Amino acid sequence: MLKNYFKIAIAVLRRRKFFTFISLFGISFTLTILMVATAFIDKIINDDYPDKKRDRSLYINKIEQDGKESMNSSSVSYYFLDHYVRSMKTPVKLAVSSNYSTTNTYVNNHKIDINFKYTNADYWDILEYKFLEGKAISSQQIDNAERVTVISEDIKRAYFGEQAGPVVGKYLEADNVKYRVCGVVKNIPITAYMLYADIYLPYTVSKINLKDDKSYLGEFSGIILAKTKADVPKMQKEFDLIIPKLPMPSKEFNVIHSHADSYLDAYVRSGNEKKSGMTYAIIALSLFALFVMLLPTLNLVNINITRIMERSSEIGVRKAFGASSQTLVYQFIIENLILTFLGGIIGIVLSLIAMYFINDAKFIANLELRLNFTVLLYALFICVFFGLFSGVYPAWRMSKLNVVTALKA
Amino acid sequence: MISLKNIEKVYRTTNIETLALNNISLNIAKGEFLSIMGPSGCGKSTLLNIMGLLDAPSKGQIEIAEQTTEKLSDKQLARFRNQKLGFIFQSYHLINDLQVLDNVELPLLYRDASARERRQLASEALEKVGLSNRMKHFPTQLSGGQRQRVAIARAIVGKPEIILADEPTGNLDSAMGNEIMEILINLNQKDSTTIVMVTHDENMAQKTHRLVRLFDGSQVL
Structure with missing residues (x-):
């Protein structure tokens, strides 16, 4: 089943090259921005040189x-x-x-x-x-x-x-x-x-x-x-x-x-008790991430709807031969995840290039950005976010198509 | 095998109400090859879609393979179609992005069949329609007649008891049409598959066991 979905996903991607380029560009570019940002935050939070005894220390600042x-x-x-x-x-x-x-x-x-x-x-x-x-x-x-x-x-x-x-x-x-x-x-x-x-x-x-x-x-x-x-x-x-x-x-x-405080709490403490540093830091970062991810997600939703509607005959055939609406939703979400993971791979390559240039240009002295396991984990999370959020609505709309109407289209 | 009682289908828009099928009652026996004829817009395809559980009637009862279908959920309907019914469409409706073998395998994807089993059954079905040498081709690389044969292989791969064919020879020249008809007759005779076929072609209809004629949504013969 998965192999079949994969074949179809790749075929659809190859069929409309311009749409595929726009989708992949949106995903990989956003991912690059977020991964560089994540690598930056990760460096700040997790780099324990020279305070290697962080787990036994509290910071008063x-x-x-x-x-x-x-x-x-x-x-x-x-x-x-x-x-x-x-x-x-x-x-x-x-x-x-x-x-x-x-x-x-x-x-x-x-x-x-x-x-x-x-x-x-x-x-x-x-x-x-x-x-x-x-x-x-x-x-x-x-x-x-x-x-x-x-x-x-x-x-x-x-x-x-x-x-x-x-x-x-x-x-x-x-x-x-x-x-x-x-x-x-x-x-x-x-x-x-x-x-x-x-x-x-x-x-x-x-x-x-x-x-x-x-x-x-x-x-x-x-x-x-x-x-x-x-x-x-x-x-x-x-x-x-x-x-x-x-x-x-x-x-x-x-x-x-x-x-x-722990290192992280102390790092973001603003000195204003009513506006706790950590809460503000989390809100600010979340808003940034949401804003950066929202536009490409909406773009993907739009592209996905167009793409799926082009395939209404296929949807009709699949339904006629025994696919339930739920199965079709799964299929399209999986296809979308394949697309976002492809975008993810390109995004990782672009991030590596971007980090190389950032490190080389020394925008912040001695700040060496690296792609590590934590950053990759975030990248995976972002890909799943894109895949699900941009796929669920179009897939749901498509699965509600009446078979007869779908076959006539 | 198929029993329709007082079937009515009404299409409603905000201002207009169209009666597509009017009080149709029909019994089709197991192993019967039935054709439906009538002028364009008389409701032939609508009737076939209702028999295939692709569309619901506005009124009336349907019983297929001794099961009433009106209370089945989306999932149960899908499963029922998958197990009992096979479809052949006038414009083939093959998935152009998939190879012939993958197209034929499609109904088996929605069953608990292993990949090897699916390959095996799909190859057998293609052999039956004489296309075992075209498995790795894409639909766009085939002629109209070959495409319809792939569609027939797809319809029979799951060994359904009923095949519903909506003008299967409509897009083909007479030689290819006859070829397709031969395959359908063969299926009906050898495997006792019940076949309901909508057609415009009187010659094709004559080759079936029984002919039903529709006019303006009503059965006239």
Whole structure:
């Protein structure tokens, strides 16, 4: 039966080449857009370099103070992390790092933008950056406020030159301060914004005295690490209990919100409690996907109706010889799935080409898009979506055709 | 084999009501070869479609192979047609995208038959109509007479008890028409298949056991 459907599907596709081209183009082009988007999201969500201990970690990156008339929201302060989060009992480590800021420096009269980030010692224990040379900033260097830095391979190349040999021990000047390079790490893309920087510095060399500022809002984020995966919910609960006990910074505010989130929740947290980041992210992505898929689906519905009506004599014959309406609906849906899977294969090839060019053009530095199992799974899902949604209505309409009318057509 | 009682068929549009069949009662015995004649528009094809359960009467009862058919669901009707009936159409209605063998196999697709069994039965049916050398051809590569023979093979492949033929020789020249008629007579005589044939051709009708004439939707003979 399936072989027969397949034969017919291929014959129909070959018969009306222009329609087939339009259908396949619609499917494969849409699929390419969605697959590149999926690969992008997958890279952001699932790439666990350098935070390989993600399953034991919770991320604290936003705090919100709400009052009747005002609302403040931003990243958390060093004080908040050091004073309140550090007092928690469940976490075994607390990584503290500032949001990256940009400064610039000159090499041979050539300006280079440098994104820098302050870190504490635990940061280098929790996160597993791959060191191409040298090592992480030690806890002693941090305590002594030594002017040392870990740099990315990109900034090594930009600052010391393409042909530079080992650079550990050499000095890099940023913001009129000279830092001794103690390590070079593999690049991470800017999309991993909580961890990305060109140069990493001890938080103790910051020009601002972090310990004096007692506000909760600041420029930092924290990662707390549980001993085991099983301890994570307990750690989250403990954090949630801290927040209601925080003293109000002023009468202006009556409630404080902050969360210890999984990587993904933290990534999309907007800092506005009423508009949860995750919900908004899902709605936005779904609307995008729906919009992108809706037009080709409607186009396919239209083409399918025309195609099926051309085959009314065949429908009449099949019915006369024993096909029920249900069997015919199955047949046309299967035929449509064959079409969409063909479009899918072309779409995958186009996606590979598109990803090659995107990676090659370096639109986002260090963001290497790849076609992996997850992305292929999404592609399969999209194909089934196209196949079913664009096939069901025309198939249903066709199956309701009266045999006599169908044979006369 | 086929019993029609007081069959009436009315086509209705918003303003017009057309009586296509008026109070037709007919009994066709097992193994009978019956022809239906009459001028264009007299209701011959409508009557044949009603017998073939392709169309429902507005009034009256149909019994085919000792089964009343009015309460059958779409699925049951499809199964009944598949098991008991075979159709031959004036314009063949072959699926041009499929090879001859695949066309003949079609009724067996809707039965529990293995691919090998289907091939076997379809080859046998094609042999019966003398087309075993054209199995891999497409319908468009065949002459009109050959196409109608493929259609006959398709109608008989499932070994139905009844064959309903709507002007099977209508599109063919007299030599080819006679050839087709020979095959039908052979089927009727050798396999005792009941055949009902609509025709315009008096000569063809004379070769059948009984002739029924219609005029303006009523039976006149």
